[in-house]
Amino acid sequence: MSKIRVRIAPSPSGFLHIGTAKMALFNWLFARKTGGTFVLRLEDTDAERSDDEYVQAMCEGFQWLGIDWDEGPAFGDEPEKGAFGPYKQSERRDIHVAAAQKLLDEGKAYKCFLTKDELSDIRDTMREEKASTSFRSPWRDKTADDVAAQGDASYVVRFKVPEGSTTVHDLVQGDVITRNDQTEDFVIQKPNGDPIFHLAVVVDDATMEISHVVRGDDHLTNAARHIMLFEALGYPVPQFAHLPMVLDEGGKKFSKRLHGANVLDWRTDGYLPEALINYVALLGWTPEEENRELFTREELIEAFTIERWGKSAARFDLKKVQWLNGQHLRMLSPAELRDLIVPVLNEGGCDTSIKSEAWLTELASITQEKLSTLNDIVAQSDFFFKDVTEYDEKAASKHLLKDAGGAIERLGMVATAFRNVADWNHEALHEIVAGLVESTGAGFGRFANPLRLALTGKSAGPGMFELTELLGKELSLERIDQALQYLKTHG
RNA sequence: GUCCCCAUCGUCUAGCCUGGUCUAGGACACCGCCCUUUCACGGCGGCAACAGGGGUUCAAAUCCCCUUGGGGAUGCCA
Numbered sequence: 001m002s003k004i005r006v007r008i009a010p011s012p013s014g015f016l017h018i019g020t021a022k023m024a025l026f027n028w029l030f031a032r033k034t035g036g037t038f039v040l041r042l043e044d045t046d047a048e049r050s051d052d053e054y055v056q057a058m059c060e061g062f063q064w065l066g067i068d069w070d071e072g073p074a075f076g077d078e079p080e081k082g083a084f085g086p087y088k089q090s091e092r093r094d095i096h097v098a099a100a101q102k103l104l105d106e107g108k109a110y111k112c113f114l115t116k117d118e119l120s121d122i123r124d125t126m127r128e129e130k131a132s133t134s135f136r137s138p139w140r141d142k143t144a145d146d147v148a149a150q151g152d153a154s155y156v157v158r159f160k161v162p163e164g165s166t167t168v169h170d171l172v173q174g175d176v177i178t179r180n181d182q183t184e185d186f187v188i189q190k191p192n193g194d195p196i197f198h199l200a201v202v203v204d205d206a207t208m209e210i211s212h213v214v215r216g217d218d219h220l221t222n223a224a225r226h227i228m229l230f231e232a233l234g235y236p237v238p239q240f241a242h243l244p245m246v247l248d249e250g251g252k253k254f255s256k257r258l259h260g261a262n263v264l265d266w267r268t269d270g271y272l273p274e275a276l277i278n279y280v281a282l283l284g285w286t287p288e289e290e291n292r293e294l295f296t297r298e299e300l301i302e303a304f305t306i307e308r309w310g311k312s313a314a315r316f317d318l319k320k321v322q323w324l325n326g327q328h329l330r331m332l333s334p335a336e337l338r339d340l341i342v343p344v345l346n347e348g349g350c351d352t353s354i355k356s357e358a359w360l361t362e363l364a365s366i367t368q369e370k371l372s373t374l375n376d377i378v379a380q381s382d383f384f385f386k387d388v389t390e391y392d393e394k395a396a397s398k399h400l401l402k403d404a405g406g407a408i409e410r411l412g413m414v415a416t417a418f419r420n421v422a423d424w425n426h427e428a429l430h431e432i433v434a435g436l437v438e439s440t441g442a443g444f445g446r447f448a449n450p451l452r453l454a455l456t457g458k459s460a461g462p463g464m465f466e467l468t469e470l471l472g473k474e475l476s477l478e479r480i481d482q483a484l485q486y487l488k489t490h491g
Numbered sequence: 492g493u494c495c496c497c498a499u500c501g502u503c504u505a506g507c508c509u510g511g512u513c514u515a516g517g518a519c520a521c522c523g524c525c526c527u528u529u530c531a532c533g534g535c536g537g538c539a540a541c542a543g544g545g546g547u548u549c550a551a552a553u554c555c556c557c558u559u560g561g562g563g564a565u566g567c568c569a
Contacts, residue, residue: 011569190567197569221564291517320519369532448528460530
């Protein structure tokens with residue numbers, strides 16, 4: 001087999017859909033693994049639905065995921081690249097028209113003058129009669145004179161489906177055989193001369209020398225038509241692989257309207273592209289190495305094998321992506337994590353400009369294992385940036401108000417001890433509280449819980465003393481005082 | 492209607508091709524315990540599946556057929 005060339009051919013009619021992303025990912029991984037070429041081609045022949053904005057949005061999705069293309073159309077500042085252009089289907093119209101003409105000239109296609117009404121009448125009748133074969137136009141066998149007699153009446157060009165049967169040798173689905181009389185004489189060219197999808201894909205895949213057509217299994221039945229077209233046009237037939245589509249959590253087709261259908265939704269929700277890619281790869285591919293699920297982008301490329309592609313549709317499971325995202329978050333260095341959480345914090349109303357880089361790195365370090373998504377950072381650390389204005393109600397009644405006297409006493413002891421500490425670090429602070437626990441005989445929680453509430457207003461968060469250290473002496477003491485005041489007025 | 496594809500724990504899956512090693516393995520979720528100042532992380536344990544029915548065979552999750560369920564195609568959309 002010659003060089004592997006694969007492609008993703010989305011129609012830019014919206015954002016980058018999660019299903020399209022899966023197909024792109026599998027093509028991309030396959031290309032990267034084998035040293036092949038990954039081509040991006042925009043199938044924008046349906047002019048009414050295409051829009052330049054969509055092209056932009058779609059490419060942004062690919063970029064975020066880190067799926068880069070070796071050949072493809074111009075995008076943003078990047079010029080078109082590759083020797084098989086143009087990469088926008090709309091700019092390849094002449095090639096498609098020539099192919100249609102060739103089929104017409106060779107008698108492998110014909111002009112059909114049926115009106116839409118006539119057509120739907122024929123279809124209705126066929127369905128009523130439970131016909132077991134597909135539609136053949138009466139124009140299939142008309143003479144040149146009959147055609148000429150139509151003058152300049154409007155017509156479409158239909159492919160003359162040959163006798164026999166067609167076998168799709170599918171890398172995923174196996175051999176799929178269909179009788180040709182099940183395939184209707186499909187239209188390949190509209191009355192205005194525009195090519196129909198089937199013609200365009202085949203011509204483009206052939207002229208771009210695509211070796212493996214890897215796409216969604218909604219195209220499995222179309223593959224038979226495409227093979228007939230490849231053969232009629234005298235092109236070599238590429239390898240096919242039809243991958244199952246991505247279903248939503250209810251097991252239905254992933255609707256465009258659903259949150260998460262847009263790949264970039266995951267970015268706004270605080271997910272790492274590595275995690276999303278890792279998860280999507282697992283939706284239809286199993287690693288050789290058993291019981292392994294966590295992969296970086298590079299490891300994915302390394303481990304990816306076409307032999308392990310699955311053939312049944314998979315549902316998207318939010319809980320599992322979340323878990324995987326947490327795992328990927330934990331693989332980051334504190335500095336890497338810091339750079340990712342800073343913009344999230346700023347957006348969440350926490351002004352990071354008042355903190356040093358070292359401080360922010362430390363914050364990343366102590367919150368790292370608490371995060372499931374980047375967005376969690378705000379709830380985990382907003383008290384570092386904002387005043388504590390209220391206490392978590394449930395926790396406050398349990399740890400503060402239930403025994404206000406005791407809480408006042410213990411917080412007071414902590415405050416006094418903290419005030420005198422020379423070296424403000426979490427080890428020293430921990431020792432101080434441990435000492436108080438020992439001397440008073442009260443449980444650790446009797447000190448720690450009120451303290452956490454005083455400092456953060458919340459019942460959960462980063463490690464107690466790590467956060468105290470990071471909060472700083474002055475602020476910590478201030479907040480303990482504030483809690484004391486609160487206890488005196490509410491207790 | 493016709494044609495095509497799919498079918499193992501709630502979910503993603505291993506095993507199926509090359510029947511016996513499967514009292515069906517892993518992961519997420521869930522439950523319990525441990526660790527622990529909290530939450531989380533981590534560790535340990537538990538719950539939980541071969542869609543149903545016929546065959547073939549000494550033996551079937553694995554092979555064949557039917558049924559059921561899900562998905563797709565059947566467009567002058569892609």
